Amino acid sequence: MPIATVNPATGETLKTFDALGEEAVRERLALADAAFAQYRTTSFDHRAELLGNAADLLEADQEAVARTVTTEMGKTLAQARAEAAKCVKAMRWYARHAEHLLADEQPAPDDVADSGAVRAFVRYRPVGPVLAVMPWNFPLWQVIRFASPALMAGNVGLLKHASNVPQTALYLEELFRRAGFPAGVFQTLLVGSGAIEGILRDRRVAAATLTGSELAGRSVASIAGDEIKKTVLELGGSDPYLVLPSADVERAARTAVTARTQNAGQSCIAAKRFIVHEAVYEAFAEAFVAGMRALRVGDPMAADTDVGPLSSESARSDLEELVDDALHRGASALCGGRRPPDQAAGWFYEPTVLAGVDRGMRIHHEEAFGPVATVYRVADLDEAITLANDTSFGLSSNAWTRKEDEQQRLIRDLVAGGVFFNGMTASHPALPFGGAKRSGYGRELAGHGIREFCNITTVWYGPPNG
Incomplete structure (x- = not known):
């Protein structure tokens, strides 16, 4: 290079x-x-x-x-x-x-x-x-x-x-x-x-x-x-973002948009896999997709731009391959899933939310380095934890719950270098930063x-x- x-x-x-x-x-x-x-x-x-x-x-x-x-x-x-x-x-x-x-x-x-x-x-x-x-x-x-x-x-x-x-x-x-x-x-x-x-x-x-x-x-x-x-x-990281029934769903969805698309989604500690309890899945998904659709993609120097381009042509191609593989294998795009039609030059990609992702798809296992989120519906906390840990990565994790017993369970069982409750992962000089597994x-x-x-x-x- x-x-x-x-x-x-x-x-x-x-x-x-x-x-x-x-x-x-x-x-x-x-x-x-x-x-x-x-x-x-x-x-x-x-x-x-x-x-x-x-x-x-x-x-x-x-x-x-x-x-x-x-x-x-x-x-x-x-x-x-x-x-x-x-x-x-x-x-x-x-x-x-x-x-x-x-x-x-x-x-x-x-x-x-x-x-x-x-x-x-x-x-x-x-x-x-x-x-x-x-x-x-x-x-x-x-x-x-x-x-x-x-x-x-x-x-x-x-x-x-x-x-x-x-x-x-x-x-x-x-x-x-x-x-x-x-x-x-x-x-x-x-x-x-x-x-x-x-x-x-x-x-x-x-x-x-x-x-x-x-x-x-x-x-x-x-x-x-x-x-x-x-x-x-x-x-790398493929951080889970768990949303449980006691969460402030509106705030969780609003924060999720930032957690996934900051730096055009090109962050190891970005939330990438959104694991949502079935009791609040519909409300979260609706608000999350609306927030992703509302983002302005364009000139990164402009004050009203929310999401700039990916870093390189190859970075966009790699992301497109992951999305296309998922769609070909049965996932659905709730929004995005393509290059912005109004951006002829540069390496832009629309903020994307994929549903219906399963273990047979590459994006379930590989890190999506760009503004692409996957959402999963789970029945209970046990299923949420199992899915959160179903990755070779373990950089950080996010969980939205106001229940102390659930928080203590997640601290114990999530395999990651950080567990962030009711907010998004971020680094601070006073807090150690690093991961587990790969x-x-x-x-x-x-x-x-x-x-x-x-x-x-x-x-x-x-x-x-x-």
């Missing part, structure tokens, strides 16, 4: 970039290694000052960088602005909290004495340069939620971004440089996916984090495993995320005089 900015709303190639050669990559790895040797010894106060500078700069750049994001990957300008603002919030959160999150841990005094020590504690130390292989769908947020904790822990970052967002990737390197971070602490590597193995196998690269497809995750995990290097993977392993954000790329070190002192 060429490294290029191609406007998804028009299909026009706006700018192309040459990939870094092997010698240039080696030079950047050497710079990262040298930067880590110095940066790891800096104080939390100094790192927090630099990260705060970056937050201030991004806040000032919000409009310009949002336009770059929209141009490169197609999300609406309003959503791009919101993504930039979320990044600012995360940087400031880690600048405030990192020192506390990585403070020395003190075992109970009795346990210290029982170990034979006069003093013992646990210290979190940085591991070194971390390779971040990041996707295009949230091209600012995915990077910042890695970089903020990693840099505050004393690590340095090497960004291999998706090849269709090169200008955003270069902006991020420049952002950290302008903020005052030393040369080499955060670098963008404009390379194709074929270069990842060589970078990850380099002795100077300590670990890797990847957000992307299951196929990409398998590749990075296998290479890192061969090299005995730590990885964190956030992969959605990956490890956690980002919160204290769990900042400790993923730390050497968790036991420090033990024996009696000084024997």
Whole structure:
């Protein structure tokens, strides 16, 4: 795949970039290694000052960088602005909290004495340069939620971004440089996916984090495993959205529209499978379909657009194949199911709701990365849970019920990295984020995320005089 900015709303190639050669990559790895040797010894106060500078700069750049994001990957300008603002919030959160999150841990005094020590504690130390292989769908947020904790822990970052967002990737390197971070602490590597193995196998690269497809995750995990290097993977999702009889059905349907179509549905944590109790199925389906039909599809730069284009022509083709397979096998489209007839250029697809989906259809098992929802009717909570877990993914889940006993049952039985009640899944810097099953392993954000790329070190002192 060429490294290029191609406007998804028009299909026009706006700018192309040459990939870094092997010698240039080696030079950047050497710079990262040298930067880590110095940066790891800096104080939390100094790192927090630099990260705060970056937050201030991004806040000032919000409009310009949002336009770059929209141009490169197609999300609406309003959503791009919101993504930039979320990044600012995360940087400031880690600048405030990192020192506390990585403070020395003190075992109970009795346990210290029982170990034979006069003093013992646990210290979190940085591991070194971390390779971040990041996707295009949230091209600012995915990077910042890695970089903020990693840099505050004393690590340095090497960004291999998706090849269709090169200008955003270069902006991020420049952002950290302008903020005052030393040369080499955060670098963008404009390379194709074929270069990842060589970078990850380099002795100077300590670990890797990847957000992307299951196929990409398998590749990075296998290479890192061969090299005995730590990885964190956030992969695909096919999140269930359960609506039970005690729910506020109108609000659940209204939220469902946003949960499925934000970022044109191109989100791993988007609700994708809507599992509705038969007692409220008709009311929910009617309101949900009406909400999906009302969405305006079009120019992502326009203020009145709700859903922009998909990121690429191949992304739309993949989505069309899933929908066509379902329709051919007996599913019905309650709305959508086609390209918008008034959008001749660009990679647009109508918001779609499919009913009558069963296990024989690809869309039941595969992730639909676009504004396509599947709705299922179930008879009771047991059937809802069974269907919710009938997937190889386990990133997050949503459930609408006001009954405490049902909520506790869902917390116990849904196999996912998150259970969100009476709302939609969203990430926040104070809450850990990650999945189960083939959605990956490890956690980002919160204290769990900042400790993923730390050497968790036991420090033990024996009696000084024997």
